[in-house]
Amino acid sequence: MPLIRAMYANLKRPPRGVVEWSADAVRAAAIVGVVVSLFTLPFTDFAVLSMSLPAAMLSRMIGLRAGLDLLTCVTVIVAAGSNVIDLYRAWTGWDLIVHAVCTGVLAAVALVLLDDARVIEPTGRRRTPIVVATSAGLALSAAWEMVEWFGYRFITDAIFVTYDDTIGDMIAGGAGALVAGALASRWRLTRADRAPL
Known part of the structure; x- marks a missing residue:
């Protein structure tokens, strides 16, 4: 508790x-x-x-x-x-931008949770956040693409799913998570006055 x-x-x-x-x-x-x-x-x-x-x-x-x-x-x-x-279909490239930024911030959240659970070393160390954030981002991207495929296959064919789109989204997500990890290796992600988990 x-x-x-x-x-x-x-x-x-x-x-x-x-x-x-x-x-x-x-x-x-x-x-x-x-x-x-x-x-x-x-x-x-x-x-x-x-x-x-x-x-x-x-x-x-x-x-x-x-x-x-x-x-x-x-x-x-x-x-x-x-x-x-439906902006993902209307604006070329918007999908990749959103995947990069969204996966980046979610990888930062994952870093904090893993750090607090003492699964990883504190995020002040230089290499740990980069490797862990990138790995978490790629895992989150893969999970999201599976959710998209499931939605397309079993709920509605209005969801856009192609091989190139899936791979591009995962690359963008991994890149965003890599950037988040690099930033986390330099700066603290949490408030100084927060209640530690």
Whole structure:
């Protein structure tokens, strides 16, 4: 239960500064948007949007630095929203940009969780975050591509799935995670005053 208590302490901590207030505002807007989408959009769109909420909430609960918290919230919401309004088909290259950034921020979250669980060495060491973040990013990319394939195969053929798209998405995700790992090897990912998990 110490993990739950620490996450709750980070969640209930009042925001400090413009960036933390902004991250909480984006989080609140996402929650409202998902609830509204349940009644106004097809169920598949609601499901896609709701997938952004765990990451948006987790970034607050693990005590990410304010800027990274805001970036995580915005990124996962943009990633889900782009699917709902079909930006991935409309804008060439948007898919790769979103995969790189989204996988990068999720790899940073994975680094914090693995560090707190003492699965890896502290993220201040130079090589560990680069290797672990890249590995986590590639694993997350593979998992996401399997979810896309499952959705295409068993739910709706409106999901765009091709071999080239899958490989390109995984390369972009791996690159984003590599960048996240390189940044984590230089800078702390969490607030100094967070409750340790």
